[in-house]
Amino acid sequence: MKKTLEAISFDDMVDALANVQRRKLLISLLEHNPQDEAPVVIADSDSETDAVERLITMQHVHLPKLADYGFIEWNKETHEVMKGPKFDEIRPLLELLDDHEDELPADWL
Template sequence: MLGQRLDAEETDHALNALSHASRRRLLFKLYEELDSGEGERINYTEIPSFGAEKKRILLYHTHLPKLEKFGYIKWNEVEKTIQKGPQWEEIEPLLELIYSHLCELPLFLQGKPPDTNGTKC
């Protein structure tokens, strides 16, 4: 994505994918796993924020299908896992950029509350 000229539709897909907190959590969790070398897929049911039934319903009917449609993930509904999809390379540089500067962003953009010391990261 960076250093390449994207068309408007690709840009819209990337920003749309990151526009909802649930999709950001999924993409960042997958990015963390891939970056750390711990694995190539994640079990999304183990992400605490998706424990409530209403959030799981939205996950299954909205967020996972959208990310799969854009090609950013491959979704295995039976195993309840996701892994990078054929278009992962389009979103990865944007994830890397945001992730590497997360501590510089306001708290509401970090997607997490301040720690007990009141610091951002």
């Protein structure tokens, strides 16, 4: 899926934002860079099993997808996530969501 060399389409941005864990991670990067805090991944987990499943999904699905789009850079050894070369392309959508968080359903962010 390596999209980092080509322009990112609106559909790609919507795909990146289609999961709440990816939205939370990207929005957290608006203020914090680098971002390597685990609560972004598992803060709303109801159980330890749920937290482990979210962590595994983040490492095997969400982080690779966001890295392929170029929205993040991810160091697998240190578990550090930072803004990628294409982050500024999705920034306006992230800021829109963040600015209107209180008007959105609770499970959106």
